Amino acid sequence: MNTRRADRRADGVRHELEQLILTGDLADGDRLDEVSLAERFGCSRTPLREAFQALAASGLVQLIPHRGAFVRHPAFEELVEMFEVMAELEALCGRLATRRITRPLLAALHETVIACEAAVHDADSDRYYAENERFHMLLYQAGGNRFLADEAARLHRRLKPFRRMQLQVRGRMAQSLDEHRQVLAALERGESEAAADALRNHVAVQGSKFNDLMASYRRSPLVPAAMGRS
Amino acid sequence: MNTRRADRRADGVRHELEQLILTGDLADGDRLDEVSLAERFGCSRTPLREAFQALAASGLVQLIPHRGAFVRHPAFEELVEMFEVMAELEALCGRLATRRITRPLLAALHETVIACEAAVHDADSDRYYAENERFHMLLYQAGGNRFLADEAARLHRRLKPFRRMQLQVRGRMAQSLDEHRQVLAALERGESEAAADALRNHVAVQGSKFNDLMASYRRSPLVPAAMGRS
DNA sequence: AACGCCGAACTTGTATACAAAATAATTGAC
DNA sequence: GTCAATTATTTTGTATACAAGTTCGGCGTT
Known part of the structure; x- marks a missing residue:
């Protein structure tokens, strides 16, 4: 049968x-x-x-x-709200990370940025997506707050399909990479507020950039394709 | 039977x-x-x-x-971590609220502070607890971000028993009230960072004050009594 | 003709029966 | 006597049977 x-x-x-x-x-x-x-x-x-x-x-x-x-699909407003919270959680991770990050984690973050550069060079959005994921997960760990890391990962996961949409926007990949660099630089200099601000901005940008995608989102309220994996 | x-x-x-x-x-x-x-x-x-x-x-x-x-009871460390996140969520609520709060909500917040004053005067910790609850819930609403409000309420609820313990500490009620006043003042003046800082501090204090309660907590990892209601 | 009431069909909520997995116990070998 | 392997028991996971509630359709009344 x-x-x-x-x-x-x-x-x-x-x-x-x-x-x-x-x-x-x-x-x-x-x-x-x-x-x-x-x-x-x-x-x-x-x-x-x-x-x-x-x-x-x-x-x-x-x-x-x-x-x-x-x-229950999130309405557009709800998405913006979620990005607003995500931005703050990541900012907190960054602020804490400047004090608590370990050498190996910092090195690992470096690697992801380098990998991201390669991905941007090759215009390989899949790879960029994967490395971006890694960057953020490492950052959640770096905060040294397991509960925060779990919550951040949870929300990150929930926003995954919509974040993926963003990468399709022209120039977003390169811009994102640059934001990663700023975050990393702030972490290395130990400037907690700079790191927090860089991260808040990095995430908030995605929320606000959403206006650009709004039209297409409106008619098919779900991410249409290519986000079914992992 | x-x-x-x-x-x-x-x-x-x-x-x-x-x-x-x-x-x-x-x-x-x-x-x-x-x-x-x-x-x-x-x-x-x-x-x-x-x-x-x-x-x-x-x-x-x-x-x-x-x-x-x-x-799964939270270990002491985990509690501190949760308060750390709670502090940031409330700070965000405050920052947003300075821009978005409505008149009625501001008035309602005023009322809770007045009610809290009465509770402190009567040394009525139950009533203070109830009004404190109201203060924070109103604040979550005032942020104008429903998702944030839900998340904040969720974590608030999870920390409820431990927050209740705090009020037993001598002088904490009066101190808490004063912090409420500062938050409200910042909101009224529209100073978003002051409001955020006041709230972050208000919550973080609870996390750090936990050291005082640590000894008793260690031997009975749960809040022993009087928190089973509501 | 429209509204409200009553009953049938369907859907969810709960209990129980059955299957699979994990733990405990018993037996056998060294 | 100790350890390992196999069997027995217990416990979780799944399927099905039953109960209770909800929705929808028909009927009668106003």
Whole structure:
């Protein structure tokens, strides 16, 4: 029979559902029907309901008692709000990092910047994206505050698809790289406020640059393609 | 029979479990046994498992696949880290609020400060606690960033038991009130950085003041009493 | 014809039965 | 007697059966 479609279990379901939402296969407001999704994934309702709860905690779906689970895509305003918070969390990471960063982490950050330069040179946005990811994750660690690192990573992850859109904008990659350089320079000089400001700006720019993408976003409220991986 | 103990369902279970953890009836590292808790609450395993997931999302329990759910109380360091982040979130609220706050909200903030003064005068820590809560919630709203408000409220809620401990420290109430006044004054003058700094300090103080409580905390890692309500 | 009430169909919420995995215990070998 | 391996028990994960609530359609009334 054609049951080969599925067979994933547990948090496999969660991840798969998350992708369906993020890629836009499931539109804003869509009701997540337990039985149809269950047979689609080849599992029972139980793992699905657990996935719903996890996704609700992430803010991707809204759970209404006795009514069901509904896809919750962030409105444009909400995205701007999230970037506003993200900017501040990263700024805090930077401020703390100037005091707490270790030599190896600083060296690793250096490497990512060099790798980013190569990516920009090759106009390889995929690679730039990967290295940018690394840069930020390292920075979260460098803050020396595990809770902060977790929260930052959580929000970062939630904004991932939208950040990816940004890189498509002309010149954004090079600009981003330059901002990375400024952050790194501030860290090396130990200027905490400069580092914080550079990071706040680095992230906030993405939020404000969103106006440029607004039009396309409006008609297809989800990132259309190429963000389904990792 | 003696089944009268329970009979609550669904998120009632979630809330009750949360209280058990917060009050310290369930100690750090305790395994949450599904069957025994099920009969304790007079329900089946299903609602319990859902509650586990919700609590895991809040960070109160750790979910290990095929092993079970374990109570996760924040270590002292982690608490300090959480206050560090909370301070920054509130600072951001304050900075934004100077630009965005509405007249009614400003008036409401005024009222809470007055109510706090009365509470301090009466040495009524319960009332002070309630009004302090109101002050901060209003502030989160005043930031004009709903996402930020939600996140701040979430963390605020998570730190609730520990903040409550603080008020027991001699003189803390009066000091806290004074800090509230400074925040409000900065907001009224529209000085965003002053407001941010005042709030950052107001919260950070709580984190650092924690050293004073460390000894007692060490031997009973949970807030011992009087924080189970609301 | 429109509104409200009542009932059927469907959907979610909960309980239980079953399967798989992990832990504990027992047996056997060295 | 100790250690390892295999079996037994316990516990989590999943599926299904059942209960309760919600939505939708029909019927009757005004």
